[in-house]
Amino acid sequence: MNLRVLTPKKQVQSQNKVLGIFDFWVRRHMPPCDIFHTWEYLEKSLQKAKTQGIQTILDIQMAPVLYVDGKPTPYQKAAYLKYPELIDYFIAPSEFTKDILLQLHIPEEKIFLVPFGVDTAIFRPTETKKEKFICMFAGTLCERKGTRLLLQAWEELNLQDAELVLCGNIKKEFRGTLHTYKNRLKNLRTTGSISENKLMREYQQASIFVFPSLVEGSAKVTYEALACGLPVVTTKNAGSVVEDGVSGYIIPDMDVQSIKEKMRYLYDNPQETIRIGKNARLRAEQYTWKHYGENIMELYERIKTCTR
Structure with a gap:
């Protein structure tokens, strides 16, 4: 099977315009093909694909929910009502995302579950003995990813000879919250945005990984933490491949007490x-990017077989 990846040569700076411009560019350069697979809802490109009889796939990166109450908003429901006209199949990276698509009345036979992967050669454990207990979080520091809940749990636990490390950019609206906690907590360290190599070293120095996110598609940081040999404490909403009680713990979302209990244990x-x-x-070794690629290729073959 021949694959062609369409990427524009020039970078577009404005995030507000990038999808519209990219959609126009893809529509213009779309080659003859059997399957059109996109990670974004490119309406004009999807329309062109459908007029040419091409099978279309939309890869859902983020579960389409309003994270405050975990339910699709009326706007999202309206948007998804248009999808059956242009999209033949959906790829969900997690059971959580699949469940949300079902809530939006996407037929189950149109949804394929394909978890993400991780490079286990880059993200790997270290044999170095850890001097103290380090709890790590990676991702944008914001409400949606449960960072405030983790900070609250950490402060209330007040563990001795322990450190909380937060790796990632800080959302503008979260800076005040973080500043307040940094003034109160002496065992809190933030790294800001760091390179992959530095992030891998942070994983290797950590004892556990805590990611109490409220909404994801399937958070790649959870795969990376697993690959580095860290017990992962996370929510179902994070869309991880963690096996509860085996490779980590799945806790309820918005539950500070559960975060505290697992960290304390x-x-x-x-x-x-x-x-x-x-x-x-x-567990991570079962979810490499090689496995992911094989699953996607198998999906393409299934779709081709169904349309013959």
């Missing part, structure tokens, strides 16, 4: 933390 039981960490690495 792993802090008090270092041997259990090591055991779960080993399971985490084994």
